[in-house]
Amino acid sequence: MRKPSEYLPAAVRGLRSRLMPDCSMLLCHAGRSAVVTRVGSLSRGEDALTDSDLSEGVRVVALAIDFPELSKGSLVSLSGKRRIVTSARTDPAAASMVVGMSAAMDDVRVAYSRPGTKIRFPLDALAVESDVIEPVSDAFAPTASRAWFVAVSADQWTEPTGPQVGDALTLDGANLRVASVAKRDGFWILTARARR
Secondary structure, rough: OOOHHHHHHHHHHHHHHHOOOHHEEEEOOOOOEEEEEEOOOOOOOOOOOOOOOOOOOOOEEEEEEOOOOOOOOOOEOOOOEEEEEEEEEEEOOEEEEEEEEEOOOEEEEEEEEEOOOOEEEEEEEEEEEEEEEEEEOOOOEEEEEEEEOOOEEEOOOOOOOOOOOOOOOOOOOOEEEEEEEEEEOOOEEEEEEEEO
């Protein structure tokens, strides 16, 4: 007979192996991987990664024990596609985890520079554009812009100082300014908006 804490993990395993095998996907994070089940009901709002509101593109159910270090902002691979975690919530028993992720990130070549310095170089990165147009409050007049989320491998970063707010980058012909910087899972995660 199962203990109460074993019911949810058993249900999740049954869901991915018997009931919904077509929705099974491989999730990888921090050297760990496990089969997860894709589910519906995408979330927005309170689960936003930043003020720029990175939209959720996919949601999965996983066993919490499979990904003990997974949290909002983590960079993961879902069936070979890189994504940023927008939400990660466990059930009350901390047995299962519902993980929301961004749309798949594209491999891009970025022209990176720091205004007022000689720092200027090309970078290979991963990027996804937010589908939300957000108002920008620090402008002279009300304006709105889309945000890009760019992941740069820390191994590739050659400068002694990391990326900084105000740095410039050109991506897909768009001139962008870095609005926020976070370091997660061996990557610099940059939020960038159109330069004005």
